[in-house]
Amino acid sequence: MDIEEVVSTEYKTFEPDARASKIKGFFQESGEEAVVVEGDGYRGVVTRRMLISSHVNPDEKADSLVGNPPRVGRREDVRETARLMVESDFKFLPVEEGNDVVGVVTANDLLRNVNSQLNVLSVEDVYTQDLITVTPSTTVGRIINIFRENAVSRVPVVDGGLEGIVSLYDILGFSVREERRDKGGGGTGKSRDSSGGVQGGFGPRHGDADRMLDIPAEDVMNSPVETTTADEPLDEATERMLNRDFSSLIVVGEDGGPSGIITKTDVLRSLTWTDESHMDVQISNVEFLEPMSADDVAEMVEEVADKYAEMQVLHAHVHLKRHKEKMRGSPLILARVVIYTNKGQFVVKGEGYGPKNALRIARDKLERRVLESKGVSRQDRDAERMFKEMGGYL
The missing domain is CATH 3.10.580.10 (CBS-domain)
Known part of the structure; x- marks a missing residue:
């Protein structure tokens, strides 16, 4: 097609x-x-x-x-x-x-065109389980840093339960509104003149871009939040996102608490999966990978998968982010690795100077995460190996 x-x-x-x-x-x-x-x-x-x-x-x-x-x-x-x-x-x-x-x-037009074919999958097949949350008091400045550091564009607001969600676009819309109020529009922090009319301005943050970063999440978040469950057919979840102009849905568990998030990017990624037997690895910002190659990354993921015969990697996605900071000419790289397997989804992040170091750290974390999912810690595995080497005697 x-x-x-x-x-x-x-x-x-x-x-x-x-x-x-x-x-x-x-x-x-x-x-x-x-x-x-x-x-x-x-x-x-x-x-x-x-x-x-x-x-x-x-x-x-x-x-x-x-x-x-x-x-x-x-x-x-x-x-x-x-x-x-x-x-x-x-x-x-x-x-x-x-x-x-x-x-x-x-992306919206593309998803509308293929949505009827997504009924063979469910939300559980594609959603992201590695969920970063904030509280109602978390500041806009901190949220922007979370977006940059973790290569995400939205975070749920949690305070006992799910209170709302803040996205990049919420912050953009809020900043534009505040700029317009600064030029004389009404807003929070209102004052009335002698005729009873509302004067412009927005209270103590008026005209202060730095203090705008101190505004809490509860002032910019969207609420209530549209949710889904892991067993909802993917086409139905996607249709709701498209019809209601949502970029994501929060996945909730049986207790009603957030357990993950599904975005339009997750749905797009599912379109790229193939039925071929070889591992499917995708890399975002592949230009940051040099001097490594995509084959090097695939080999890294396969090394972890090959150690655990019961685990089959269906798809892997690596997102690279390059920071301005450098050491000896090598930029600081954040590597976020997501693998989708028959044993569940695993998400890790590694940060280091140059892609090789960042991916090596991510690989080590991935191995530990897989071990933890099997109920075996690295310490337990090493202790068992040492015991065997000593002939079974302490």
């Missing part, structure tokens, strides 16, 4: 000299995920996520913000398009004919 039916020729464009604040305002008002920057020709794409994930000056020009997602043709295969979206972390790909961009394809 190809993507021709879901290619759209209607998308928002901005000139290269458009200010970041203007694009940010458009995202908040329209709910769109991305825009195309065009001058004499196609320059690139700016996404909502870019404006939150980086420190962006409001006066910065669009031309300096653009990213360059992979381009696809009208007849590109659905699986390949989904793979490119997952690995590039762009859910909005330009469609080209020759050297010209003639349209776009979005």
